[in-house]
Amino acid sequence: MRGRCPGIVAVLVILIAIAAGTPAAWADDSADAGQQVVAAYTTVKGSVRPDPGVSVAASKKKLYDMAESYIWAAIPPDCRPLVSRLELFAAQTSAEDAVDGTATPNDDGSRWTLSFDWGEAESAVVERNADDEAVFDEVIAHELGHILSLKSDQFTDDDSRGTYSDSDGTFRKSAYLNAFYQDFWKDRYPGWTDKDGDQEQAAALYGAHAQAFVTEYAATDPSEDFAESFASFVLQTKPIAATERSKKIRFFYAYPELVKDRDFLRQNLDSAN
Numbered sequence: 008m009r010g011r012c013p014g015i016v017a018v019l020v021i022l023i024a025i026a027a028g029t030p031a032a033w034a035d036d037s038a039d040a041g042q043q044v045v046a047a048y049t050t051v052k053g054s055v056r057p058d059p060g061v062s063v064a065a066s067k068k069k070l071y072d073m074a075e076s077y078i079w080a081a082i083p084p085d086c087r088p089l090v091s092r093l094e095l096f097a098a099q100t101s102a103e104d105a106v107d108g109t110a111t112p113n114d115d116g117s118r119w120t121l122s123f124d125w126g127e128a129e130s131a132v133v134e135r136n137a138d139d140e141a142v143f144d145e146v147i148a149h150e151l152g153h154i155l156s157l158k159s160d161q162f163t164d165d166d167s168r169g170t171y172s173d174s175d176g177t178f179r180k181s182a183y184l185n186a187f188y189q190d191f192w193k194d195r196y197p198g199w200t201d202k203d204g205d206q207e208q209a210a211a212l213y214g215a216h217a218q219a220f221v222t223e224y225a226a227t228d229p230s231e232d233f234a235e236s237f238a239s240f241v242l243q244t245k246p247i248a249a250t251e252r253s254k255k256i257r258f259f260y261a262y263p264e265l266v267k268d269r270d271f272l273r274q275n276l277d278s279a280n
């Protein structure tokens with residue numbers, strides 16, 4: 008059995024700043040201490056049920072259910088068996104450095120808990136704020152990018168083949184993230200080291216290579232770059248530019264199953280329609 012980071016392996020923190028046009032502010036991935044779960048759902052054979060272990064304010068239940076329905080409806084059929092739980096949390100930290108969503112594997116890495124910020128879900132799904140719809144859809148696509156690239160079948164116990172490895176394990180030669188790493192990270196950034204989501208290093212890397220990343224957060228590490236680029240692949244039209252970041256978005260078109268996921272997500276995410 009492969010050892011896995013027991014905590015959050017996949018965190019997207021985003022800016023409330025899109026509307027304001029100000030630079031993104033990102034937090035590190037240790038912000039889960041500042042979250043309180045307000046609603047939780049377990050998935051059993053394709054259906055979603057409220058977790059009776061989490062008591063929910065009766066006045067809010069309908070609204071939470073709306074958000075859950077929206078999220079679940081957007082998840083492509085081939086990804087649904089990988090999701091064991093959906094959670095909505097209330098962020099206790101300031102909006103500037105709030106975590107928007109997380110994807111956390113179960114102990115054996117076979118299924119995942121997806122968690123989303125309730126404040127953002129409410130604004131996007133209930134109030135239909137267009138800017139927040141766009142952000143929320145990005146978060147959903149980003150977290151699915153993590154699940155697709157970190158699911159069990161992407162890893163190998165054979166670490167002798169020079170494939171990419173990170174704190175989650177060693178990737179198979181055919182793994183999405185290994186291919187992404189070989190194409191876009193290997194030998195590119197000599198000074199870069201994996202520093203567990205260090206945002207200062209990400210800002211510096213982005214500052215030096217802005218055209219190589221779809222967002223500053225993407226410069227965190229190959230895994231976040233993959234998830235951010237995947238979200239752009241889902242939500243943007245296919246780019247034609249010769250820039251590195253456009254190549255990263257086009258990377259996903261080589262995988263028919265991911266194009267299928269993209270089509271499904273676009274049909275069900277409001278900001279893509």
Ligand SMILES: [Zn+2]
Nearest residue numbers: 017018019234
């Ligand atoms: Zn992430």
